[in-house]
Amino acid sequence: MRKRKKGKKRSLWPISISFRILLFVAAAALGLSYISIYINPVDSVIPLFFGLYFIPIVFLNIIILVIALIRRRSVAWVTFLMLIPSILFADLFVKFGKPNEGEKGNALNICTYNVGLFAQESGISRLDQLNRVARYIGEERPSIVCFQEFYAKDTSVIRDLFHQYPYIQWHFFRYSDGGMFGNLTISKFPIVSGDKITFKGSTNLCIFSDIDFFGKMIRIYNTHLESHSISFTTLVKRMSNSQKVSEEILNVHERVASAFKKRGKQVDSIAVHMSKSEYPAIICGDFNDTPMSYTYHILMKGMKDSFRESGRGFSATYSYLWPMLRIDYILYPETFWSMSHITQKVPYSDHYPVFSGIIIP
Known part of the structure; x- marks a missing residue:
């Protein structure tokens, strides 16, 4: 019975490693999307693709975070930290509340x-x-x-x-x-x-x-x-x-x-x-x-x-x-x-x- 449990654990290693790789790649992609706004495409276009796909990348990281938390993976903090700045960009895509009034005119x-x-x-x-x-x-x-x-x-x-x-x-x-x-x-x-x-x-x-x-x-x-x-x-x-x-x-x-x-x-x-x-x-x-x-x-x-x-x-x-x-x-x-x-x-x-x-x- 013990040997079977070990075998089952070993069989999960490829999945665990693949998940970690996906987590770090997705987090890196999100990081690149943040800095893409500062990079002139004349100098480099690669980061701008990550900015173009910002919303799908955010959703991918949210899904990964949920899975990591459910499975109690310690690397969940990486995705969590990378998602925090996305809150600052949320009002670019969705907005609630009333406008702030200024001077009359x-x-x-x-x-x-x-x-x-x-x-x-x-x-x-x-x-x-x-x-x-x-x-x-x-x-x-x-x-x-x-x-x-x-x-x-x-x-x-x-x-x-x-x-x-x-x-x-x-x-x-x-x-x-x-x-x-x-x-x-x-x-x-x-x-x-x-x-x-x-x-x-x-x-x-x-x-x-x-x-x-x-x-x-x-x-x-x-x-x-x-x-x-x-x-x-x-x-x-x-x-x-x-x-x-x-x-x-x-x-x-x-x-x-x-x-x-x-x-x-x-x-x-x-x-x-x-x-x-x-x-x-x-x-x-x-x-x-x-x-x-x-x-x-x-x-x-x-x-x-x-x-x-x-x-x-x-x-x-x-x-x-x-x-x-x-x-x-x-x-x-x-x-x-x-x-x-x-x-x-x-x-x-x-x-x-x-x-x-x-x-x-």
């Missing part, structure tokens, strides 16, 4: 919305989708709307559809079918001046508008940073039709790494431009990056995040893999404060529109 209701070229719903033409979005915006009535991936076959329809917004600024590129696409900012307040920040070899861009808001000049940056050049649905289809899944994953990660590097250069150029602005700036748009990223960390310097200040519930702005991906943002100066942040789950794009009421003292 005028409310600026702003919306950022990547409309995906109006091509996300099958069976609906781009023009019909544009009309649906225009009606939706008319019903919501924000003061300023920043559109990304806005498409128009004929740009003259913009003023007709958004007639309640007399001030308009855009920078468009020529689309393959002869139409135009790019960033569009529409405003109920006067756009006194504006310009663009373009990026070499990319149709992603940032436009900025200097707006006269009750006699105070505010600069609005409408931003669309480099995407990963492949959608989640496209990835699933390619992997399901491929006999070599590992090759598909490697190929996708190479493209994501390239996007990380481009985005790193783009966000640095925008940050430099913002630092030279003579006006307080609000930056919003599709950053194509999660809050656990170098992009978010750089643009948040001296700024507040409308979701972290006044949001409720989950923060996701991208319809696929909801509620994991928040890639659309509204950031504003620390002297301002937001009384509301709402992400509306409407079906007009693969992104959801983000609204925020910002109080400007």
Whole structure:
């Protein structure tokens, strides 16, 4: 009987060792995700993948911690200690409570919305989708709307559809079918001046508008940073039709790494431009990056995040893999404060529109 017990103990050794290895690897991955926000992807992209997968890595460590505690493993403290800092990042993804009020001032209701070229719903033409979005915006009535991936076959329809917004600024590129696409900012307040920040070899861009808001000049940056050049649905289809899944994953990660590097250069150029602005700036748009990223960390310097200040519930702005991906943002100066942040789950794009009421003292 004793020999059998020894044999049973020995048979558990491979499982025990494998579990310890998994525990330490998962803890290390979580540690890398924490520091990824400080690393410029131009220098190294490897840590940024861990930031991209932050939520799955956290959940993996929680599962490992539960198993370790149930089995009374002494190494459970390693996972426990590594999970503690994740509490500091929790409000990047989920938020509860009421906003902290600041000085009294005028409310600026702003919306950022990547409309995906109006091509996300099958069976609906781009023009019909544009009309649906225009009606939706008319019903919501924000003061300023920043559109990304806005498409128009004929740009003259913009003023007709958004007639309640007399001030308009855009920078468009020529689309393959002869139409135009790019960033569009529409405003109920006067756009006194504006310009663009373009990026070499990319149709992603940032436009900025200097707006006269009750006699105070505010600069609005409408931003669309480099995407990963492949959608989640496209990835699933390619992997399901491929006999070599590992090759598909490697190929996708190479493209994501390239996007990380481009985005790193783009966000640095925008940050430099913002630092030279003579006006307080609000930056919003599709950053194509999660809050656990170098992009978010750089643009948040001296700024507040409308979701972290006044949001409720989950923060996701991208319809696929909801509620994991928040890639659309509204950031504003620390002297301002937001009384509301709402992400509306409407079906007009693969992104959801983000609204925020910002109080400007």
